[in-house]
Amino acid sequence: MKQRTIPEIAAYLLQNDNYIMLTHRRPDGDTIGCAAALCGGLRALGKTAAVWENPQFTAKFRPYLDGLTTDAIPEDAIIIVVDIAAAHLLPYGVEDYVNRIDLRLDHHGRDMDFALAGFVDPSAAACGEIILDLLEQMNAPVDKRIAEALYCAIATDTGCFRYSNVTAKTLRAAARCKDCGADTFAVNQVMFLTKRLARLQLDAFLTQTTEFLSGGKVAISQIPDAVIAQFGVTEDDIDDISGFGREIEGVKIGVMLRETREGGKISVRTAPEYDAAAICAVLGGGGHRAAAGATVPGGIAEARAAVLRALKANGVEL
Numbered sequence: 001m002k003q004r005t006i007p008e009i010a011a012y013l014l015q016n017d018n019y020i021m022l023t024h025r026r027p028d029g030d031t032i033g034c035a036a037a038l039c040g041g042l043r044a045l046g047k048t049a050a051v052w053e054n055p056q057f058t059a060k061f062r063p064y065l066d067g068l069t070t071d072a073i074p075e076d077a078i079i080i081v082v083d084i085a086a087a088h089l090l091p092y093g094v095e096d097y098v099n100r101i102d103l104r105l106d107h108h109g110r111d112m113d114f115a116l117a118g119f120v121d122p123s124a125a126a127c128g129e130i131i132l133d134l135l136e137q138m139n140a141p142v143d144k145r146i147a148e149a150l151y152c153a154i155a156t157d158t159g160c161f162r163y164s165n166v167t168a169k170t171l172r173a174a175a176r177c178k179d180c181g182a183d184t185f186a187v188n189q190v191m192f193l194t195k196r197l198a199r200l201q202l203d204a205f206l207t208q209t210t211e212f213l214s215g216g217k218v219a220i221s222q223i224p225d226a227v228i229a230q231f232g233v234t235e236d237d238i239d240d241i242s243g244f245g246r247e248i249e250g251v252k253i254g255v256m257l258r259e260t261r262e263g264g265k266i267s268v269r270t271a272p273e274y275d276a277a278a279i280c281a282v283l284g285g286g287g288h289r290a291a292a293g294a295t296v297p298g299g300i301a302e303a304r305a306a307v308l309r310a311l312k313a314n315g316v317e318l
């Protein structure tokens with residue numbers, strides 16, 4: 001990927017037209033907020049733009065996407081990926097586009113061969129910070145709707161500004177969203193202050209089944225698909241579940257194991273003295289220092305064995 005500057009990308013977007021935004025597999029608030037905001041901003045500038053209809057979009061984020069999505073990718077469209085850390089995280093249905101991604105806007109400093117050109121800034125807590133800079137560079141009008149999409153992106157990727165990835169720039173970006181009319185309380189209410197009973201039942205299950213190792217420093221939690229079915233939890237209920245173990249007092253490394261179609265999914269959340277990305281790198285995964293993930297062949301048992309191996313490889317005594 002050729003690294004460009006924000007002004008270069010702004011000039012490119014202003015000169016060209018016909019844009020399709022792609023969001024990542026199992027889309028979260030950051031990728032969706034970024035796609036919605038960039039799409040809205042480009043349209044406000046008179047451009048043709050749409051967000052590709054990711055088959056995994058969920059109900060919670062649907063309001064941000066209303067009227068912006070398309071099922072089609074025109075032959076001559078310029079394809080932009082937002083918050084997609086690696087080629088294998090392209091959404092289901094567009095895997096074939098892997099070698100024709102024109103522009104990547106992201107804050108994950110990995111898989112740097114992915115996309116032809118773009119801007120990757122690993123110091124940004126959320127990709128939403130980058131999109132806000134880009135929209136302002138283009139002099140795109142940031143209205144209430146765009147501001148709320150960006151606020152959602154930034155707030156969800158920072159656990160509502162509680163995580164170690166938050167910088168002064170992150171907080172300033174949130175303030176700019178508020179200046180532009182974002183109803184931050186309304187977004188927070190949906191994203192952070194509301195839980196379905198099914199989620200609390202899952203929390204109760206995890207409370208009883210989480211395994212503690214290394215004198216309580218390491219917590220390993222497992223969510224088999226059968227448990228998801230039993231409680232009727234949806235992806236929206238558990239989009240922040242990876243942080244479950246790490247929130248327990250004394251836990252420095254919280255691990256969440258789940259079953260996916262690709263295999264056993266491992267999510268790792270760490271205290272500042274440990275590096276989640278390095279732990280997951282042992283298993284071919286990656287992410288940020290405080291939050292990272294990997295997927296290994298097999299199911300939860302294989303994922304558990306793999307993460308124990310990765311922890312040992314990182315000097316964690318079990």
Ligand SMILES: [Mn+2]
Pocket residue numbers: 030031083107125126127157
């Ligand atoms: Mn992100």
